[in-house]
Amino acid sequence: MTDLQSTYVTALKNTHALELQALQAMERQVERLERYPQMKAILEAHIEETKHQRDRLATALDGQGSSPSSVKEGALGIAGNLAAIFHAPAQDEILKNLYADHALENYEIAAYRSLIAIAERAGDTASVTAFRQSLAEEESMAARVAAQIEPVTATYLELTLSGETASR
């Protein structure tokens, strides 16, 4: 039988690993977005938010007498698969990254809602407050990414149709 605390610690570690993967994916993209300044700014802002989210998870792990574990690349299911998409060089790389960003933020929303439910059950009230802040940031980022779908596609189309590189 697995007890509540170890279940909670596992959820904290998984979410921490997810945030590390998200950070890596965003940092890789941001270097390659010179033709999409608005998307670049959105990602840069969320990179800073994500660092705070990572720290909140580390604090919660500390409170449980644990610490983040190192993650093997690709060991994270959908997040690992998304990270692979983030690298493919192609004319439509920007579109694939956009879809992956959209998926990743919604994946994170699900992860935080689940983590909050477990943290509540574990009675970690301080962390619940912190994770609600992270959840609100993920929801806001998901909306910001969703709002970029049409404008980024329009820029991509314009560049492609005029024979320019639209990939980044």
Ligand SMILES: [Fe+2]
């Ligand atoms: Fe996020």
